[in-house]
Amino acid sequence: MVNQEAVFFSRVLTELTLSFHIIYATIGVGVPLMIMIAQWVGIKKQDEHYILLARRWTRGFVITVAVGVVTGTAIGLQLSLLWPNFMELAGNVIALPLFMETFAFFFEAIFLGIYIYTWDRFKNQKKHLLLLIPVALGASFSALFITIVNAFMNAPQGFDIVKGQLVNVSPLVAMFNPAMPTKVAHVLSTAYMTSAFVLASIGAYRLLIKGTKHVYHKKALFLTMKLGLIFSVATAVIGDFSGKYLAEYQPEKLAAAEWHFETEKGAPLYLYGVLDNGEVKYALKIPFGLSILAHSNPNAEVIGLDRFPDNEEPPLYIHYLFDLMVTLGMGLTFLAFVYVLGVHRKWRIIFKKWFSWLLVLCGPMAVIAIEAGWWMAEVGRQPWILRGIMRTSEAATGSGQVDTMLMLFSLLYLILGIGSILVLIRMFRKNPVEQELADRDAERAGDLK
Amino acid sequence: MTLEILGITVLGVFLFGYIIVASIDFGAGFFNAFSVVTGKEHILTRVIQRYLSPVWEVTNVFLVFFFVGMVGFFPKTAYYYGSTLLVPASIATILLAIRGAYYAFTIYGGLKYRRYTILYGLTGLFIPASLSIVLVISEGGFVTIRNGGPELDYWVLFTSPLAWSIVVLSLTSVLYISAVFLTWYAQKAKDYNAANLLRKYALAWAGPAIITASGIIVEMRTHNPEHYERLLDLWWMFGLSVLFFAGTVYLLWRRIAYGFAFVLLAGQFTAAFLAYGISHYPYLLYPYLTIYDGFTNKAMATALVTAFIAGLCLLIPSLYLLLKLFLFNKDYVQGNRNDHV
Ligand code: HDD
Ligand code: HEM
Numbered sequence: 001m002v003n004q005e006a007v008f009f010s011r012v013l014t015e016l017t018l019s020f021h022i023i024y025a026t027i028g029v030g031v032p033l034m035i036m037i038a039q040w041v042g043i044k045k046q047d048e049h050y051i052l053l054a055r056r057w058t059r060g061f062v063i064t065v066a067v068g069v070v071t072g073t074a075i076g077l078q079l080s081l082l083w084p085n086f087m088e089l090a091g092n093v094i095a096l097p098l099f100m101e102t103f104a105f106f107f108e109a110i111f112l113g114i115y116i117y118t119w120d121r122f123k124n125q126k127k128h129l130l131l132l133i134p135v136a137l138g139a140s141f142s143a144l145f146i147t148i149v150n151a152f153m154n155a156p157q158g159f160d161i162v163k164g165q166l167v168n169v170s171p172l173v174a175m176f177n178p179a180m181p182t183k184v185a186h187v188l189s190t191a192y193m194t195s196a197f198v199l200a201s202i203g204a205y206r207l208l209i210k211g212t213k214h215v216y217h218k219k220a221l222f223l224t225m226k227l228g229l230i231f232s233v234a235t236a237v238i239g240d241f242s243g244k245y246l247a248e249y250q251p252e253k254l255a256a257a258e259w260h261f262e263t264e265k266g267a268p269l270y271l272y273g274v275l276d277n278g279e280v281k282y283a284l285k286i287p288f289g290l291s292i293l294a295h296s297n298p299n300a301e302v303i304g305l306d307r308f309p310d311n312e313e314p315p316l317y318i319h320y321l322f323d324l325m326v327t328l329g330m331g332l333t334f335l336a337f338v339y340v341l342g343v344h345r346k347w348r349i350i351f352k353k354w355f356s357w358l359l360v361l362c363g364p365m366a367v368i369a370i371e372a373g374w375w376m377a378e379v380g381r382q383p384w385i386l387r388g389i390m391r392t393s394e395a396a397t398g399s400g401q402v403d404t405m406l407m408l409f410s411l412l413y414l415i416l417g418i419g420s421i422l423v424l425i426r427m428f429r430k431n432p433v434e435q436e437l438a439d440r441d442a443e444r445a446g447d448l449k
Numbered sequence: 450m451t452l453e454i455l456g457i458t459v460l461g462v463f464l465f466g467y468i469i470v471a472s473i474d475f476g477a478g479f480f481n482a483f484s485v486v487t488g489k490e491h492i493l494t495r496v497i498q499r500y501l502s503p504v505w506e507v508t509n510v511f512l513v514f515f516f517v518g519m520v521g522f523f524p525k526t527a528y529y530y531g532s533t534l535l536v537p538a539s540i541a542t543i544l545l546a547i548r549g550a551y552y553a554f555t556i557y558g559g560l561k562y563r564r565y566t567i568l569y570g571l572t573g574l575f576i577p578a579s580l581s582i583v584l585v586i587s588e589g590g591f592v593t594i595r596n597g598g599p600e601l602d603y604w605v606l607f608t609s610p611l612a613w614s615i616v617v618l619s620l621t622s623v624l625y626i627s628a629v630f631l632t633w634y635a636q637k638a639k640d641y642n643a644a645n646l647l648r649k650y651a652l653a654w655a656g657p658a659i660i661t662a663s664g665i666i667v668e669m670r671t672h673n674p675e676h677y678e679r680l681l682d683l684w685w686m687f688g689l690s691v692l693f694f695a696g697t698v699y700l701l702w703r704r705i706a707y708g709f710a711f712v713l714l715a716g717q718f719t720a721a722f723l724a725y726g727i728s729h730y731p732y733l734l735y736p737y738l739t740i741y742d743g744f745t746n747k748a749m750a751t752a753l754v755t756a757f758i759a760g761l762c763l764l765i766p767s768l769y770l771l772l773k774l775f776l777f778n779k780d781y782v783q784g785n786r787n788d789h790v
């Protein structure tokens with residue numbers, strides 16, 4: 001028996017927890033790599049500024065990690081609490097990457113503990129940098145493993161169901177499903193991209209809005225924008241492959257995202273627009289666009305929603321989310337490109353106030369793109385929790401208390417969200433870079449005496 | 450050894466690991482809050498921050514490992530326990546989040562308020578209480594199958610003497626384990642004031658811990674006679690456990706060999722945990738679910754065991770490094786080095 005109310009509240013609670021966790025998780029995956037790059041550049045160039053950059057980022061990072069850990073623990077438990085039927089089935093087929101993820105967590109947590117408590121302990125700075133490698137690897141591997149689980153939900157394979165019984169289970173086949181390569185690559189590259197832009201925002205804010213002219217901030221901004229550019233180009237390329245994957249294996253998701261109703265050859269692409277009684281209005285129409293995007297061939301046939309029964313169609317509003325993600329992705333790539341080139345060519349535009357504001361907004365924009373992308377991908381899988389096999393409504397708990405739990409968790413996330421922002425701001429206010437650089441110089445002078 | 454036994458053994462080891470490391474963490478938070486309320490703060494805070502801050506995330510992963518591994522090896526537990534534990538497990542999660550927030554905001558972020566410290570201390574009592582509900586439920590009698598789905602009967606739960614005994618046991622053991630460990634740690638840190646205070650706490654909680662533990666066996670007799678019989682068959686393991694207990698108390702009393710006292714304590718809890726686990730066999734949830742009908746398929750089991758062995762090869766050296774740097778490093782423990790980022 002399906003308890004509709006429990007299904008509804010379970011969905012809302014899952015959406016809420018994941019949408020909140022993903023912000024901290026993305027930062028958790030990307031920032032260690034950024035810290036590593038900054039510290040490495042610092043050691044290579046013997047430049048104190050980059051080392052301090054790494055150090056200050058780490059201080060902020062431990063706070064976001066802590067929130068990532070608690071929200072991750074929450075979602076991990078909630079998967080079993082809210083979707084017991086799904087987890088029973090999933091446990092039989094896709095438990096392996098979930099299990100391996102915990103080892104990645106162990107690895108990350110252990111070395112992070114060591115890394116943050118051993119600044120200045122080693123004479124040779126490279127040794128300290130080495131400790132960061134397992135942290136970055138652990139974080140990226142946890143993203144890899146959890147994304148494999150999510151890919152499996154989109155393209156389940158590696159088992160058969162015969163007379164209601166699970167047979168022929170093959171954990172490795174389940175892991176290496178068709179959705180996995182593009183999904184993992186896209187999630188990782190967006191995590192690196194978002195982290196670079198979030199750090200760039202901080203630098204831009206300090207440098208351009210606050211009016212400090214310290215070269216430390218210039219170095220920080222330039223480094224992070226360069227990294228942001230590299231990863232946003234990678235993201236766009238991999239995003240294109242993700243679209244091609246959808247056309248091949250989940251055509252209903254692509255069709256819903258592109259408002260492509262009739263299966264046809266030489267399909268056009270609609271950008272933006274609104275849907276009015278099943279009709280697309282005010283959209284930018286690019287002839288043959290969808291066929292090119294989906295199959296790299298203007299005459300290729302693209303499957304439309306007409307091939308699917310009504311009760312298996314994903315909600316059509318995912319079109320807006322898709323547009324939002326792609327627009328932000330393209331916009332950020334362009335912005336980073338202009339900035340990096342502008343620094344080389346000494347363009348005046350990059351010092352303009354409005355441009356500075358755009359740079360400050362990079363981080364929030366990337367985070368919004370992440371949210372839009374996940375919502376598009378997850379809502380686009382509906383009504384299935386395991387595509388073609390189990391419906392979301394069949395997977396949920398029958399418990400009558402989910403609404404109360406939803407309220408409790410909402411309150412918790414509100415407090416965690418506000419708390420982490422306040423603490424981060426306070427931390428860097430109380431200890432400005434200029435002060436810290438001066439302190440370090442004084443300390444060094446003391447050592448020499 | 451069958452794959453089922455191997456699976457439950459792996460999970461048992463990590464559950465036991467969590468019980469010990471988390472007890473130290475929970476109890477320490479409570480003592481810290483207690484010392485703030487009674488105006489003795491500076492005695493304990495330093496010791497607690499030195500030991501706990503670098504390892505709290507690792508402690509949390511033990512828990513994550515346990516519940517993820519449980520669903521992996523025994524997917525049916527997701528169905529039975531997932532459906533019934535929504536409220537207690539959600540509350541435990543929220544309380545765990547409060548603890549994580551305390552580390553993030555207060556220890557790393559420098560936001561210090563008395564209220565936080567006290568709240569943090571109290572979660573150290575409420576988390577074990579809400580987590581121990583899982584053990585209570587596993588004894589059977591609290592879950593009924595209705596409308597085709599398992600449901601938890603809260604009224605029966607809240608009026609059950611067994612449930613309350615297990616909750617109280619979890620509290621007393623948390624405080625006892627924590628106090629014994631921290632006594633040793635403070636001694637190593639040459640922080641004799643803290644060591645003396647903690648030793649007092651350890652001795653104070655020793656009695657309640659052993660009394661509540663014995664109480665459970667008595668309660669079990671009426672609640673679950675089958676389990677009770679099996680417990681009695683293992684009387685010698687409980688006897689061993691009591692012997693270890695006496696050893697710990699003796700050493701603490703004479704103020705000698707605190708390190709060895711903690712080893713004996715670990716022995717006491719290992720013996721009791723093993724005896725409890727063995728007598729619980731083969732049930733995961735009386736009387737609905739055994740480890741045999743809840744087990745995953747062979748291919749997944751083999752894959753999980755392989756992954757586990759590969760994982761251990763990474764994990765053990767890393768854990769060793771962590772302990773070496775923070776638990777067995779004289780300079781660090783005594784506070785001569787800080788090096789915090
Ligand atoms: C910074 C964030 C960000 C940016 C700029 C982009 N994406 Fe994205 N996208 C994601 C963040 C993201 C994501 C959050 O990582 C998603 C959600 C689920 C997933 O697998 O990745 C995603 C999913 C996702 C999917 C669905 C995959 C699936 O459901 O299997 C497609 C087709 C694209 N993206 C395509 C693109 C294209 C063509 C982009 C052009 C620039 C683009 N994305 C930019
Ligand atoms: C192991 C990986 C994942 C699992 C098992 C999982 C599980 C689920 C489940 C059970 C639902 C159904 C609820 C619903 O239909 O509303 C869902 C939807 C959703 N999930 Fe995932 N998810 C995974 C990965 C993610 C990640 C990483 C995100 C990132 C934020 C995410 C975001 C969402 C969102 C936003 C929805 C809402 C869809 C809707 O409105 O219908 N999911 N997910």
Ligand code: HEM
Nearest residue numbers: 024025028029065068069072073075076105139143509510
């Ligand atoms: C349904 C989806 C998810 C589940 C069940 C989940 C589970 C968890 C759990 C249990 C933790 C805490 C681990 C600990 O105690 O240290 C955690 C943290 C983390 N998660 Fe998630 N997670 C999900 C989605 C994601 C995604 C999509 C990513 C990456 C893109 C991710 C990356 C991380 C990272 C890096 C951490 C470590 C904390 C940090 O560095 O911020 N998770 N997650």
